Amino acid sequence: MDNFQMVVLLLDATMRTSTPLILAALAGMFSERAGTINLALEGMMLGGAFSAACVAYYTDSHWLGLGAAVLTTMALSLLHGFACITHKGNQVVSGMAINILMSGLTALVGIALFAQGGKTPALDHDARFQPITLPGADAVADVPILGSLYSELISGHNILVYVAFLAVPASWWILYRTRFGLRLRAVGENPGAVDTAGISVVGMRYKSVLCSGFLVGISGAYLSTAQGASFLSDMTAGKGYIALAAMVFGKWRPFPAMFACILFGFLDAAATRLQGVVLPGIGEVPVQLVQALPYILTVILLAGFIGRAVAPKSLGRPYVKER
């Protein structure tokens, strides 16, 4: 039972670590399915996390913090869109510029406001998202296996975790079952087809980056006001890039991308728990190795173990009207 409990705890942690990845991966998917590479996820997440922490600190409301995060990231995606869609700039350069900008800007403003080395002050109870106990969780907690799975694994997370996991089927539905999704996917494959069908390519691409900004804003707020209790400089630590990698594993599709995020989240959670653990026959696992696993896995998987990942055809190519 002890081992079982450990596994449940590990999976429980996995849900928490994969939440920001899932939100960011879906964000990337909305943008890239419409043809705009979104390397700026990392910087946007950081910006969102910072705004959320600041606003939540001043207002004592995590909801206002979340709103601020989403507004920040949507503004940043408009900036990205302005460079990439309106001015047909290089999408990778624009994304990297936003990442570098936000890394510096959050630290700068953080120091100016709070003088704590770029950190924001710790948030009180009300300023953070608190765990929710799902109905009946306490009642079934004593039921063996299923009960403890429900009460430990499913119940007891903050609302943003549930939002992330529900955003997956919702995104799938939007992409594959709605007019908006059809047009969005079409614009990423052949914008000419969309233009000649009388739909604005620029309009569709702006809408897609706004969706992207919305989702990544939630993941930013999650980092600083739900998972953590303050903003730390560069606290995203590459999660934006990992999310992008997960999206590529998932071949730009919501459910496979979610599973890739869970895998990465699991490795992340395992890394924390494997610190100093001596495995039989192997000895003490160097924690750096486990921490590096997601990155090693990214390289290996991208090198061809997932089959050919076919990107949207016009990904990275600004739409230029021509005969």
Next chain:
Amino acid sequence: MSDTIHSAHGTGKTGTVPPAIELRGIDKRFGAVHANNSIDLKVEKGTIHGIVGENGAGKSTLMSILYGFYQADAGTIHVDGTLCNINGSEDAIAVGIGMVHQHFMLVEPFSVLENVILGVEGGAVLREGVDKAREELRRLEREYSLDIDPDAIVGELSVGLQQRVEILKALYRGAEILILDEPTGVLTPQEADHLFRILGTLKQQGKTVVLITHKLREIMAATDNVSVMRQGEMVAHRHTADTSPEELSELMVGRKVLLRLEKGNANPQGTVLQVDNLCVDTRAGVRKVKNASFTVRAGEIVGIAGVSGNGQSELLEALGGIRAVSEGQVMLNGQDVTPGRGVGPAELRQRGVAHVPEDRHRMAMVTNFSAEEAAILGYQDDTAYQKGLLLDWGKVADATRHMMEEFDVRPVDPHLKAANFSGGNQQKLVLAREIMRDPDLLLVGQPTRGVDIGAIEFIHKRIVAMRDAGKAVLLVSVELDEIMSLSDRILVMCDGFIVGEVNAADANERVLGLMMAGVDPKQAEAEAGK
């Protein structure tokens, strides 16, 4: 024949039905280029109206204006007698204009159905519109016998079927006027025939069709009326029945054009190229050329005929040294130059083999290069272009200018980007690059693909001039007319085999056609004779 504009329309026809399309004084400039100069055009309802002109004459620009892709600088558009303001594709669709673009506007991973409903989904949630659309598609498909499965993935369909999806898209949007931009450029002859049958059905149903092409045969066969454009101007309107290909080509080019090439008899000398039992495999291991043996002598043009994809391309690439040979031997002037056995394209060039590849954009030039860079590609190591370790750009520019003048490449600007030349001028530049090195053997594939009539005539003349200068020429083309008019001997390929050889003087289209389908030459002659 005068070049004056006169309307061939409205004479003797009912005055009550307004024309489906009437353009008045359409004017459009792109920077310094006057793409459309005060164009007038009337297209009668229920007719097939052809618009011909050389590449760059402004046909596509005019149609793009009609479809709202561009806005005209001046002029008016009337559809069914009503003045229309077409500012985007959605306006064109709203007044019943549909367009089948030269490069299809299809989303390849989508199904036919999804492609058709894109933009007219009939509700925010797809399911609401899909069932209705499916029914409507079935009806349209039956009515025009389009033969398309609505659930097929478009990217997996043949080019001919993809084009029908485009037509279906336009019809689904309620198009009464269908514009087709160079629709047969990508089709096999059979697919083209099917297309024209579909257009005929459309006409019977009272739809109006505008056909943009540079192929005169199609104009003569399919259209009721024809308008000719040249250098941005509308130069003539004719009833198709009252005109001839000769008159149209003269109107298009602005001077008399020889549709038939005049050339003297060949005077073949010694063997230049000898190919024995050549086999070529693709990287996937598919044998594309099977035991090909033939010779090409100095002073003759040997043409290789065949339906596209029967091994001609691989044969040409192997001889050009860019594809490895699996078996067999290639001798050039008595020396073994079998590609892949230590002899690469660079060495072949040095030994006097010039190669004009089939695909101009993919293999013959880098379209982002300037003309002078394109003009020395493959010969960049030539000492004539060097100045120490560096390229001598002055000399390169001079050489390019010389090539351009010699081969009538316009404009004569060595610094202009290769992509900014028309197809014909690009091809002339490539030919100049290869021919002016005075090679012993010229390998040339599809010399006039995507090239306008005036340039075709010029290119053909230069190839014959090569022959008359005592050079050996191996020509690969899928245009049977081209093979028949240029070659002295014709080899026919089918499924990788050379199925037979015909003397050009005795060749006829039926025999060659049967041989291209794999029929034994003797039997083909007997069958064609019946």
